[in-house]
Amino acid sequence: MKTSRHIFMLSAVVLALAACTQNDLADGNNLPEGEYPLVIETTGVKDVASRATVNGNWEGVTDVALQVGAEVKTYTVSASGANKENAMLSSTAPFYWTSRENITVTAWWPYNAADLSMPEVKVKADQSSLENFKSSDYIYAHSDAVEFERPTLEFTHRTARITVALVCGTGVTSLDGAAVSLNGFNTIHENPASVTPYKVSDGFTYDALVAPQTIAQGTTFITVTLNGTTYSYVPDAAIELAAGSRYNYTVKVNAKGLELEGCTITDWTTKVNETIDAEITN
Structure with missing residues (x-):
């Protein structure tokens, strides 16, 4: 049996590359703290798993929860493309790459801003309206080995x-x-x-x-x-x-x-x- 999977690219964006010296990368692994924010980009996915449209785009979705280590942060969704099928997930207080080693990343939607833990799946009894149908969807992504050079993350529906x-x-x-x-x-x-x-x-x-x-x-x-x-x-x-x-x-x-x-x-x-x-x- 197949499950629905949707691939997203995580990219390290350099905000202050000019300030990076050879000493910063002397061991070829460690990165200067606070200079490589974690930004998530969609990469031409046809059917994004989102609560905006179960069949496929990010319209109406404003943010997701993203976890690195024990910490969870809110990432803003900036949709793009003719049908808003692509998006960039960013934060004003993002996670930062501190080394080139693989990291563990988990993400989900929806979430409660007052409690950023992943919620249990709880669907609507009356899904006769499009709004209630859409809002019954839950998505999740997890990887134990997100790579600095080519980081990817796969989302699946939890419903x-x-x-x-x-x-x-x-x-x-x-x-x-x-x-x-x-x-x-x-x-x-x-x-x-x-x-x-x-x-x-x-x-x-x-x-x-x-x-x-x-x-x-x-x-x-x-x-x-x-x-x-x-x-x-x-x-x-x-x-x-x-x-x-x-x-x-x-x-x-x-x-x-x-x-x-x-x-x-x-x-x-x-x-x-x-x-x-x-x-x-x-």
Whole structure:
């Protein structure tokens, strides 16, 4: 199973190179303190993992939390590119490179300014609005070996993405007014047991973000209410929802029940990867 990964470049920017002497770099490793700030740049990433748009840019994202050692600082996001797909992360009080040795770097979004520790994943119960859907995403990056010469950092989504596409089946000529709910979720860290997904404008496709977990066998997972009747899909095997993965369900709504035409498990943006055998449930 693939996870969604997004690569960012960390670069050392020299503010006072002229003041650097041969004595400063006498051992070829140590760097003068306070002269090489750590600045993060995006490098042409197509699908940046951000809460601004889950599918891909930094619009609306103002800052992230960045940790080096035991210290955490806020870094400002400066978006660039035609679609704000690139960004530079900088700080007025940045971390500084003090040597050419590899460093450990961790970053995440969102964060609480009053408590910069990494938060637990806690999604919205009602994700029917685009704002609530976006704000349910969490991203994270970690590397134990960020290099001075060519430093990189990979971000991944900490949530799992569920996409449900409804199609008309036997005895159903219209899906207008259909309501979809995703159910059976673990409520740890105050997560909701059920989620109302966001309806994508194109057709009858619904998206939701949830914390990584396992949906137990026999649990009512997907429900569709249409014309006063509620239909349910109950899986006959446990479903593993992994962080950074997307679960694409195609559900046929018949007059007598739901038919799962198929499910693919992919990374965050890829359309096809692995197919799960479908079954009919009423």
